[in-house]
Amino acid sequence: MIEDGATERGSVTTVRRIGETIRRPVGEWTPSVHALLAHLEAARFTRAPRPLGVDGTDEVLSLLHGEPAFGPWPAKLRSTAGVVELGRWLRDYHDAVRDFRPPAGARWRGQEEEWRPGMVIRHGDLGPWNSIWDGDRLVGFIDWDFAAPGHALDDLAQLAWYAVPLRSVEKQRRAAVTGGHVLRTRLDALCAAYGAEPTAVLDALEALQSREAERIERLGGLGQEPWATFLARGDVAEMAAERSWLRSQRAALRALPAGR
Template identity: 45%
Template structure:
């Protein structure tokens, strides 16, 4: 295992602060670093993060290797994650555009990533290169709670643990579903709902920024929803975390409700995006 810890701040005597939000691993902050239980895919994810940063994508955490306990070590990014209710910057057009621009920036860099020969992903061992299979690597959980904001600016996309090979466009689709957002006012969304007219506007703006036709983007959203639903149901039933937790709390039903909502509102969203003009 490689490590860049010698080049990081000396955090040896720093106290550990447990960070909340993780499901399958214990995550702590220690000084200027974040440390979490390593997984079989951690070396592959670190190689991906190093590639992104070398490609000029600096709004991802810097991987620092592993500590004496075998935990992965990442640079800690100062700021606040966007849990509901969302921070004001994310509720603005400028905040949504910032996310779309980062997705575009990531897409270009991810397309040039070459997997290590022994690559392992959260979804299982790699079966040949992504390019041979017509796939690219996606973040895997591209949602507000994995974005870090500071001073009204988007400064990082974190938690790359579920990165995996996937069809082109899945990151843009998943981000549309979670940042617009696309779905009924269930659970966390009910705490601070986005008005329907604002959803239409944000969807149209998102399509324009990621340069994907609205019909195509909604097709991709449906693909991601089916995949996520099946993964929660299958892995959750086998007791694999965090999917067992997701299954127990009713996430399959949540995804079903989101799929039904999307089918009901598809024509309205497409029409709004077709008629939309930048002001």
């Protein structure tokens, strides 16, 4: 966990801890994200930061105590029980956000669609690096800057992409989770915990990967950050490789006997 008074720079933003708070640079999306987080607090959804206002050029959020899951992942996340906990967290989040109505004129970072009934506000960056763990307990998810209107299934697809993980063998090894049978078991467990069919999640993931590659090319080409950085570092080619991997493995993921 980041130490009191320390500053950490990630691939997208810089955060600083002061006491029991986290400070991050504000953006035009900050009021919308704070409205979302305030709604979650009112709904007694405790596994997300609480918005504590703005201090100059920084937003102020409550600190979630624990460690982010960088590779190799902690033992709990490498277990089936870990992905079950992720699926339950996402189910609880979507239940809590279902009746949230964005404020008039809401702005969201990299927004692709206007909110309409039937949508939720997606977290938008559901990778293990944003999950906070206290030992074997999932504390919650941080980094809500990419929250935006979308479809609930896309959140689940993104979580499956990064947390099963439905990625190349190299990425599996970095997480210390490998093997087609293991991936099938983890995908099934995640979907069962959330309440969705794995085939629907795989369909959503293929579409999500295509949209994300297109967004990096479009917004990155316009010089809009962080997509310009993503474009420059080769994320479009990496995304194409990940889509190719998913297509090549999809039949096997559904045909393998889970857990064997």
